[in-house]
Amino acid sequence: MENFKYRFKTEQEFLNEYGKDWKLKLGSYWNPSMNYLFGSVIKKDIKNLDFFKLTLIDRNSIFGFWIISPSMLKLNIKEPDYKPIKLIKNEIQS
Numbered sequence: 001m002e003n004f005k006y007r008f009k010t011e012q013e014f015l016n017e018y019g020k021d022w023k024l025k026l027g028s029y030w031n032p033s034m035n036y037l038f039g040s041v042i043k044k045d046i047k048n049l050d051f052f053k054l055t056l057i058d059r060n061s062i063f064g065f066w067i068i069s070p071s072m073l074k075l076n077i078k079e080p081d082y083k084p085i086k087l088i089k090n091e092i093q094s
Contacts, residue, residue: 004042004043004044005042005075005076006041006042006073006074006075006076007039007041007042007075007076008037008040008042008073008074009039009072009074010039011035011038026071027069027071028068028069028071028072029066031066034066041076042068042073042076
């Protein structure tokens with residue numbers, strides 16, 4: 001299984017970070033046809049996000065493409081899919 005470093009933010013993450021007008025505050029244009037990207041993983045090796053621009057083909061248009069800015073992405077940190085084990089403190093009694 002491959003582990004890619006970045007993913008697109010979810011819509012809720014955009015709302016939390018930028019507020020209800022998040023599409024206007026990104027610094028890059030977010031088109032409604034891009035909504036399918038919410039939460040999806042970027043399957044490219046990105047070394048330096050500060051200087052990163054990614055062009056994606058608009059799957060809904062034969063003419064369009066999008067420029068993806070760093071403000072649209074987030075580190076792809078996976079949450080554990082198990083319950084943590086509670087440690088039991090054992091003491092030796094004398």
